[in-house]
Amino acid sequence: xxxxxxxxxxxxxxxxxxxxxxxxxxxxxxxxxxxxxxxxxxxxxxxxxxxxxxxxxxxxxxxxxxxxxxxxxxxxxxxxxxxxxxxxxxxxxxxxxxxxxxxxxxxxxxxxxxxxxxxxxxxxxxxxxxxxxxxxxxxxxxxxxxxxxxxxxxxxxxxxxxxxxxxxxxxxxxxxxxxxxxxxxxxxxxxxxxxxxxxxxxxxxxxxxxxxxxxxxxxxxxxxxxxxxxxxxxxxxxxxxxxxxxxxxxxxxxxxxxxxxxxxxxxxxxxxxxxxxxxxxxxxxxxxxxxxxxxxxxxxxxxxxxxxxxxxxxxxxxxxxxxxxxxxxxxxxxxxxxxxxxxxxxxxxxxxxxxxxxxxxxxxxxxxxxxxxxxxxxxxxxxxxxxxxxxxxxxxxxxxxxxxxxxxxxxxxxxxxxxxxxxxxxxxxxxxxxxxxxxxxxxxxxxxxxxxxxxxxxxxxxxxxxxxxxxxxxxx
Amino acid sequence: xxxxxxxxxxxxxxxxxxxxxxxxxxxxxxxxxxxxxxxxxxxxxxxxxxxxxxxxxxxxxxxxxxxxxxxxxxxxxxxxxxxxxxxxxxxxxxxxxxxxxxxxxxxxxxxxxxxxxxxxxxxxxxxxxxxxxxxxxxxxxxxxxxxxxxxxxxxxxxxxxxxxxxxxxxxxxxxxxxxxxxxxxxxxxxxxxxxxxxxxxxxxxxxxxxxxxxxxxxxxxxxxxxxxxxxxxxxxxxxxxxxxxxxxxxxxxxxxxxxxxxxxxxxxxxxxxxxxxxxxxxxxxxxxxxxxxxxxxxxxxxxxxxxxxxxxxx
Numbered sequence: 001x002x003x004x005x006x007x008x009x010x011x012x013x014x015x016x017x018x019x020x021x022x023x024x025x026x027x028x029x030x031x032x033x034x035x036x037x038x039x040x041x042x043x044x045x046x047x048x049x050x051x052x053x054x055x056x057x058x059x060x061x062x063x064x065x066x067x068x069x070x071x072x073x074x075x076x077x078x079x080x081x082x083x084x085x086x087x088x089x090x091x092x093x094x095x096x097x098x099x100x101x102x103x104x105x106x107x108x109x110x111x112x113x114x115x116x117x118x119x120x121x122x123x124x125x126x127x128x129x130x131x132x133x134x135x136x137x138x139x140x141x142x143x144x145x146x147x148x149x150x151x152x153x154x155x156x157x158x159x160x161x162x163x164x165x166x167x168x169x170x171x172x173x174x175x176x177x178x179x180x181x182x183x184x185x186x187x188x189x190x191x192x193x194x195x196x197x198x199x200x201x202x203x204x205x206x207x208x209x210x211x212x213x214x215x216x217x218x219x220x221x222x223x224x225x226x227x228x229x230x231x232x233x234x235x236x237x238x239x240x241x242x243x244x245x246x247x248x249x250x251x252x253x254x255x256x257x258x259x260x261x262x263x264x265x266x267x268x269x270x271x272x273x274x275x276x277x278x279x280x281x282x283x284x285x286x287x288x289x290x291x292x293x294x295x296x297x298x299x300x301x302x303x304x305x306x307x308x309x310x311x312x313x314x315x316x317x318x319x320x321x322x323x324x325x326x327x328x329x330x331x332x333x334x335x336x337x338x339x340x341x342x343x344x345x346x347x348x349x350x351x352x353x354x355x356x357x358x359x360x361x362x363x364x365x366x367x368x369x370x371x372x373x374x375x376x377x378x379x380x381x382x383x384x385x386x387x388x389x390x391x392x393x394x395x396x397x398x399x400x401x402x403x404x405x406x407x408x409x410x411x412x413x414x415x416x417x418x419x420x421x422x423x424x425x426x427x428x429x430x431x432x433x434x435x436x437x438x439x440x441x442x443x444x445x446x447x448x449x450x451x452x453x454x455x456x457x458x459x460x461x462x463x464x465x466x467x468x469x470x471x472x473x474x475x476x
Numbered sequence: 477x478x479x480x481x482x483x484x485x486x487x488x489x490x491x492x493x494x495x496x497x498x499x500x501x502x503x504x505x506x507x508x509x510x511x512x513x514x515x516x517x518x519x520x521x522x523x524x525x526x527x528x529x530x531x532x533x534x535x536x537x538x539x540x541x542x543x544x545x546x547x548x549x550x551x552x553x554x555x556x557x558x559x560x561x562x563x564x565x566x567x568x569x570x571x572x573x574x575x576x577x578x579x580x581x582x583x584x585x586x587x588x589x590x591x592x593x594x595x596x597x598x599x600x601x602x603x604x605x606x607x608x609x610x611x612x613x614x615x616x617x618x619x620x621x622x623x624x625x626x627x628x629x630x631x632x633x634x635x636x637x638x639x640x641x642x643x644x645x646x647x648x649x650x651x652x653x654x655x656x657x658x659x660x661x662x663x664x665x666x667x668x669x670x671x672x673x674x675x676x677x678x679x680x681x682x683x684x685x686x687x688x689x690x691x692x693x694x695x696x697x698x699x700x701x702x703x704x705x706x707x708x709x710x711x712x713x714x715x716x717x718x719x720x721x722x723x724x725x726x727x728x729x730x731x732x733x734x735x736x737x738x739x740x741x742x743x744x745x746x747x748x749x750x751x752x753x754x755x756x757x758x759x760x761x762x763x764x765x766x767x768x769x770x771x772x773x774x775x776x777x778x779x780x781x782x783x784x785x786x787x788x789x790x
Binding site: 193233234235266271305377384390 | 509510511558559560601602603604605607608609610611612613655656657658659661662664665666669711712713714
């Protein structure tokens with residue numbers, strides 16, 4: 001952008017070159033995904049939100065792999081999960097995985113903050129940064145038994161990792177609810193009506209409890225994510241059970257890995273996150289608060305009835321990268337079953353330095369990150385998804401532009417310096433619109449943190465100020 | 477040129493109202509909906525629709541160029557079809573309008589053009605799809621007002637099928653939720669789907685591809701609602717009613733034979749000779765005025781057909 005300004009300023013430049021540079025600038029502006037998208041600074045991952053459920057949903061050809069992470073923080077004795085499952089599950093269809101795979105995908109897809117440092121308008125200079133890398137692995141399994149109980153049929157019991165898992169089918173919701181309570185699964189009151197609608201659809205129940213002995217033996221500090229793989233035409237994420245008796249809105253992140261393109265819910269509206277918003281540089285210190293405030297405002301605007309798209313991207317590359325792309329092994333661990341691995345695929349070399357492109361054979365994987373806040377009232381139905389053919393890349397990206405602070409030594413710089421206050425005011429307004437924060441408070445923080453906005457006192461009070469801002473010796 | 481009578485005739489033509497309503501909805505989608513309609517695909521669809529209508533009309537010798545049905549198809553397509561490829565958008569428009577000329581049974585085209593184009597192309601290509609959720613439920617009531625108002629203003633003759641379809645569809649949704657003992661909020665939420673309204677008011681209401689008789693149309697609406705329910709709740713696929721409409725359209729000739737009725741036509745204003753019925757099963761409608769025409773004239777608004785001879789309008 002600054003080099004283009006330079007070219008246009010030279011008096012001898014030919015009209016064709018000028019037109020070409022303008023065209024190039026427009027092309028860059030039109031396809032920001034393909035250009036350099038700023039230095040990665042920070043991300044808004046799921047840890048920002050309390051009691052957020054994280055789900056990875058892999059889907060292709062009626063086959064689904066669902067990975068569920070709970071952020072359960074209480075006594076493991078109290079933990080119980082009841083999930084309606086469209087099919088019976090064999091033991092091989094159940095797996096316990098490590099949180100780090102979800103964390104990696106979470107980090108990779110999180111909305112990101114990037115910063116640009118304005119170059120000296122009189123010269124060219126470049127800056128580089130690097131992002132570190134990570135990776136690892138693990139697994140476990142065990143043997144079954146069989147039982148019968150009135151009204152409730154125990155179709156299978158498994159011990160997988162630190163969990164005792166039971167696959168149930170039921171004839172009556174009362175019976176099921178009683179059985180669950182008798183066996184130490186605490187389900188909320190009023191769940192029986194929800195269970196009834198599932199029972200009538202011939203759905204099985206996947207029920208998991210923590211086996212305390214195995215949990216202590218494993219030495220894990222947290223409850224690991226559970227995965228189930230099954231085949232069903234239903235592409236549904238059941239959320240109704242979670243909303244029974246929930247007093248507060250729940251937060252849910254769905255990260256979907258598909259082969260063809262982006263997924264979206266068919267029964268709720270999808271709204272894109274505001275992106276490419278330029279905000280004042282001081283937000284770098286307050287990015288988590290900013291993101292939470294912005295999301296709160298979005299949810300309020302949509303009356304808590306929309307699902308928000310935070311990221312939709314081809315998994316082979318990223319720009320900027322909030323984390324390294326996932327390796328084939330990590331993707332397979334998360335359930336991407338159509339990827340080559342082992343003998344047929346190429347095993348990636350460890351310690352890759354790549355920042356933007358994964359140096360392994362192209363994986364046909366597209367990731368969609370959806371974020372929603374819901375209550376039983378605003379989201380009465382389970383989420384029903386569909387896969388579209390849309391492979392357009394989208395990312396939640398927020399931009400900081402640091403003004404150039406060095407000495408100004410050429411006449412072209414005057415227009416740059418004169419334009420700064422207007423730009424900074426626009427950033428302040430953008431932030432106020434996104435978060436609902438008080439505009440004056442923002443201006444105050446932006447002014448204080450930034451110090452003098454330019455090398456010349458003439459910058460203060462330049463175009464963009466209202467006439468009355470210069471009255472009464474206001475401290476700006 | 478702009479006499480009051482001419483303006484009144486223009487406004488009274490349900491096709492003009494429909495074009496206006498669909499164009500307005502497209503504008504709404506551009507402005508307010510993420511993942512809504514976009515101007516560039518709309519432009520491609522408009523050009524391809526009009527070009528196909530013109531070219532195909534020439535090939536079959538259909539008389540003067542009649543753009544209105546092509547415009548309706550184009551705006552409807554733009555509202556429902558999602559794609560990132562202008563080529564696929566244009567191809568869908570070509571297939572839609574082309575089907576009107578290519579797929580005919582006993583002089584009447586079989587499929588609603590937009591419906592056929594969407595179902596065929598989304599089945600064949602990943603690069604085109606439908607977003608049933610994009611309209612949300614907030615737009616629902618606004619759209620309902622506009623659509624219902626349209627019915628009142630133009631006294632369109634085919635409102636019975638729209639109302640019948642919505643009634644059957646609601647009955648299926650509420651009935652299923654009642655059987656599953658789901659809370660009322662669920663079927664209420666499902667019925668507030670803008671895509672269903674568009675389908676009911678602009679697709680299944682097509683008078684040229686639905687049965688001639690009222691009882692035939694009610695049967696048709698019931699079959700489409702049942703088919704849609706089957707696809708949604710048994711096959712678990714989205715956009716069930718679109719597939720159902722294509723399949724049930726295959727039965728229209730049979731329904732017309734079993735439950736005969738007067739052909740739909742765009743009636744001329746009083747005092748002018750009636751235009752010959754287009755693509756009507758001639759053995760059913762006797763030539764010249766007949767008692768069967770009078771009740772239809774009372775319901776169908778007066779529209780002038782330029783020239784004589786066959787006009788392939790929808």
